[in-house]
Amino acid sequence: MSLAGHTGTPIIEVRQVSTQFGPAIVHQDVSLTVVKGEVFAIAGGNGCGKSTLLREIIGLLNPTAGTITLLGADSRELQQADGGSLHRRFGVMFQHGALFSSMTLAENVAVPLREHTSLSAGLIRDIVALKIALVGLPPDSALKFPRELSGGMRRRAALARAIVMDPELLFLDEPTAGLDPMIAAGFDDLVLDLKRLLGLTVVMVTHDLDSLWRIADRVVVLGEGRVLGMGTMESLAASDDPAVRNYFHGPRGRAAQLNHSGGALPRD
């Protein structure tokens, strides 16, 4: 498919993936490619299978048909605990953080290091401290338990845990859902900073039109179980497909676009 020019090394390839839960068809022939170094967003209405696709890519779920290649390996391989040789190359931030509630924030962030490396406790502590500092959490938060943190801080903590192994790929599931606009914008900036600093490729599932405009290099819009459109936000916003237009040209979509373009909304 020649949807929107993507050049560079493909890091994720989804080929003709179909998913069915009983009689319900979630995806049909979904294909897409994520290239190294981009921020790739998966967008679409509620229940269009965005999160399902993400779960398939990271190997938590098997597609009914089709193949998914992640960092050169079949994502089905991820279902075997392989000691992390592939798992340590990507980080996942779940929608609600999925921080282990019985551990402090610092212990949470340290989990992948403890499990996958043989570094000394002191060095693990240093790396954890660096990652917590990178996501901009205050010093006293490292000793707190997840239940003592606010929603925004929990997201940051989950992000720190996702990047602790310096992954090549970072998956974000609804990173800004439920955050207030200021904190959400701060989070977007943080993702961009980290992407630049650590050379990450970011794949995110989001509804947030503001973040789509702000940070996504390319966006795929899912709907009715298939790919409705794929490309930069500008090209999608100019799309003629009625379903894509509906998604981006609701009142909020226009406001987000206006916001992004600094007030000059291209007339159409």
Added chain:
Amino acid sequence: MTFMEGRTLRCLGSWTMSDVGPAERTLRLMEWPAGGSLRFEGSGIQAFDTGGAVVLSRAVMEARRRGCEVTVEGLQSEYAQLMSLVSAHWEAMMAHVAARPNGKARFQSSIRNLVDRLLRGLDFIGESSIALLRVSPSPARLRWRSALNSLRLDGVNALPITGLLTFLIGVVIAYQGAEQLRKFGTNIFIVDLVGISLLREIAPLIGAILIAGRSGSAYAAHIGTMKVTEELDALRTFGLSPTELLVLPRMLALVVALPLLTVYADVLGVFGGMLIASNQLNVSFTAFLSRFEEAVAVRHFLIGIGKAPFFAVIIALVGCYQGFQIRGGVDDVGRHTTISVVQSIFLVIIFDALCSIILNWWNL
């Protein structure tokens, strides 16, 4: 890996989180010269990530602390960027590393928590009593449907397991007793042994322990989940009292169910004892039953089922209380469910022991 060469520290190979361990150990044990200039030569580094950057930065900082003039040379540009990333966040990082739990504050807060828990427990008992008083003048206000449902779930559905267990315990007691009684040729006293111990103590206790495990834990988990999902708050916004809606029906159901279960357990337990008596000690069913009539006073039975409603109140209150104590996450649900079972069994046995002491004073 890394080694010193005069005033130059050569860094070679892979400095990633998987491989930097040995280099880190070397650098940690390194004797830095006091003062003078020191050159870190990084052109031999083939792979580098934040782990490596942290190790190298630590070494640089340590050498600087000893008064050395440190220069880092030869790093590839993206590696140098990682180094500057780490040094840009160095102070924040050290603040995190320095953050230590404050022992005194922790002790104080644990004392405060303990007092808090006691007060909340009292608060809960008070609230439940008030709800009970509020409802009792107009029984129509009680959620009968929910109470009946609870009666079915916690009473009727517990019949098979309670019956089986007390039957087996009757069998066990009779077996153990049979050995001893046969030595003295006092076979018929098996009736006293089985009858009194089961009716008075064991059947109510087994019933209570089973209910604490089956129902008390379920109450805690159910109410706790409702709390986590904010269903309790939703109820309050309708002006409904969760205590009245959730606690009272369950308590009522258990108060009715547990004495009935005890009677049922009595019957099956004694039946189990009776089987073994006829099998091992040649005490026929008729002999057993006629001896039962004269040997086992009604008061043993009454004391047994008289304790059951109190056990029921303890179990229901502890289970529901622990449910309400859940805050925050889902892991709390599991923790408090466990606490509810342990605590209610503990309190039931304490209460039972107190009863034994008091009844003994009164010569009952």
